[in-house]
Amino acid sequence: MRLIAFPQWDKLTSLLRGMARQSAADYAQRKIVRIIPKNGVAHLANYAVNLLAVEGGKTTIVMPDIVPGKARDFMLRVTASGENELLFTGAEAFEGEEGALEPPGDGETVVYFFTETSSDVLLVARKVVERIET
Numbered sequence: 001m002r003l004i005a006f007p008q009w010d011k012l013t014s015l016l017r018g019m020a021r022q023s024a025a026d027y028a029q030r031k032i033v034r035i036i037p038k039n040g041v042a043h044l045a046n047y048a049v050n051l052l053a054v055e056g057g058k059t060t061i062v063m064p065d066i067v068p069g070k071a072r073d074f075m076l077r078v079t080a081s082g083e084n085e086l087l088f089t090g091a092e093a094f095e096g097e098e099g100a101l102e103p104p105g106d107g108e109t110v111v112y113f114f115t116e117t118s119s120d121v122l123l124v125a126r127k128v129v130e131r132i133e134t
Helices: 009-028
Strands: 031-035 040-043 049-056 059-062 073-080 084-089 095-096 108-116 123-127
Touching: 049 059
Parallel strands: 031 049, 040 059, 049 073, 059 084, 095 123
Antiparallel strands: 073 108, 108 123
């Protein structure tokens, strides 16, 4: 048997369920963050798609800060022109396939995927972006 304390109870619970679903959906979405290096240093954001354009030279890429009890997980899309050197810092270690941290070539776009798999150890995957003609 269901006892209704006030006539609007069903509407209230339905509204609360809808708010919870929307909050979960909003949390699952990743931000897109355009990174602008300052003095050759680019700081990445966690739980985001980081966009970076480099125009030759050396760029130091700093990983997001560690949050105790949470794993870091983010992407970095780098569009390059000219010869570039990328130096990745901010983690005790990086692991993945050989060449995963190689910089993009001149005119190339590369996406790096980072996931923390152990304390201060980031797994890295690298994918060269190819345009798909439709």
